[in-house]
Amino acid sequence: MLEIKNLHARIAEDGTEIIRGLDLTVKAGEVAAIMGPNGSGKSTLSYILSGREDYEVTEGDILYNGESILELDPSERAAKGIFLAFQYPVEIPGVATMQFLKVAMNEQRKARGEGELTTPDFMRLVKDASAKLKIEPEMLRRPLNVGFSGGEKKRAEILQMALLEPKLCVLDETDSGLDIDALKIVADGVNALRSPDRAVIVITHYQRLLDYIVPDTVHVLYKGQVIKSGDKTLAHELEANGYADIIGAAA
């Protein structure tokens, strides 16, 4: 589903290279965890996958279902089924959460040539999905992410993911700032979306989230490259020994 080949990318503004020859393949149905120390390029990778313009790809390619997505803008990528759950969901005063959800769902449907949702259908979908994530209707009446607690913001991200039904989900440190109860709710939400035709990339610092979202593959990112890949036991190894050994072995 996703093939990243020898990717090099830098910050557009100052030219700092962050991703330096990254290779990664994620198959449909797979849950891939990407771990790595601070500054290894994890969040940058998530932004590049979603098409943020602050980064420039200088070499290599990203193939999604066999096609390069480098020329697509973020909304086109989203319509093709790529979803980024933000580490820091953005507050937008003046945009009502419900209106945002409706516009996003309908724009994606439009881009795929599907008809718009009727209001009752939309309301029903939101009601069902938010109940599963223990999101109060009151929260959805507020402006988008405004005044949401850290946990509420993360749950709202998973709600969007559930409603938009993407094919490739990228979770950028979705566990940061969550207590254990919230973590379980979020993990349940992600697990509910696991399916043979959907891939999930979980970016995290810690093993903890991976106890709840059990990955098929684990990749260690360091200085903009995948320096080691393995199965879920690699995450346990990292938890026990830290990154030093692997980094040392790769150097």
Place this chain on the structure above:
Amino acid sequence: MNMQAAIKMTAAEQALVDAYETQIGDLPGDGEVLAARDVLLSDLKAAGLPTRRVEAWHYTDLKALLRAVPGVDPTAVASRVDPLVEGATVLSVLNGRAELRRVPDGVTAASFQDVLADGSAAVGLAARSADDAIGRINGSFVRDGITVEIAAETALEAPLEIQAVQNAGQVHTRFPVSFGQNSKATVIERHLAGGENAAFVTSVSDISLADGADVTWIILQQQGAADTHLGQIRVTLGAETKLRLFVVNAGGKLVRQEIHVAVVGEGADLTLRGINLLGGETHTDVTFTLGHDVPNTTSTEIIRNVVFDRARGVFQGQIRVAPDAQKTDAKMSCNTLLLSDDAEFSSKPELEIFADDVQCGHGATVIDIDHTQLFYLKARGIPENKARAMLVNAFVAEIVEELEDEPLVEALEGVIAAWLEKHA
């Protein structure tokens, strides 16, 4: 030989003078009304249209900006449109002619032409001041409009919509509206184009709130892309009155909306909210003067501007606090979202405070679209144009919601969304 150089009039000035010559025999009112018109026209002729050297017009050089004035077009027709809010009582002025309908109990409405014809309008025709170009032009040419009286203790359930639709030529209207003691009403003053032809419109509303009146007054200007709209609202606030004045500019080529408020009763409260949606190659000016003349009065003013393309906007806000107007509390802010390198907005706050125990403040900001917010929306599949429109809309939606009148909020949000759809 006398070599005195004649003062050269601009094409627009000449057109106004010529229009007066051709129309005067036909305009309603004689005696004092005619005398008042003659004074106004001769003052206009003597002073010419204001230039940037006139302080009140510094950012809107009318002499330079007003290139042409269309003649009166007696063949122009305009039709009523549906009210902004369903169920509103509509009083329409179609291409400058009042068309009255049944009004609710407690409301009296009459054609302004009647008070011109019987001479009682003469006093009100005078200009406000030496730089009152709008008052001068309007007073010279006004032909019709609507006078409305809302009786004391009357609370109107449905809004009253003064609907001025114009299509072409010149239109000069007046709307004197008085709100009786403790009356409560929402009035929508709506100006819109009925066609593509260039129209030259002046409109003066003269409203007074008797003690205890509680009024929401909306000015919604949606003139056509070639139109000149010169609007003015004069307001007198009595004791313990509440006025929410909401101005939305979403049209016109050359627009000036003046708002002049005199707070003459203690305990009066003014809320002014303005939204300027500016695009294309247009010029829009909102000029506001407020006199706190008595103690214990409050006012807040928030103006939000969205400027695209090569549009230019102006906000002048002047608050005067008289020496004995202690405990005045006034706050004014003007926030602008500039969406093009060629867009321009000038903001001029002026506080003249002669009392020592008051709170007055003002602020102005200019911002661009927040790129992180834009990316977030796009990452959810919302295309760039739509995402930008949502963010621009959010910038102004905040103050529309303050109206707390759901049908009205929805209607105005609809106007804003439709404008953004077209321009963003």
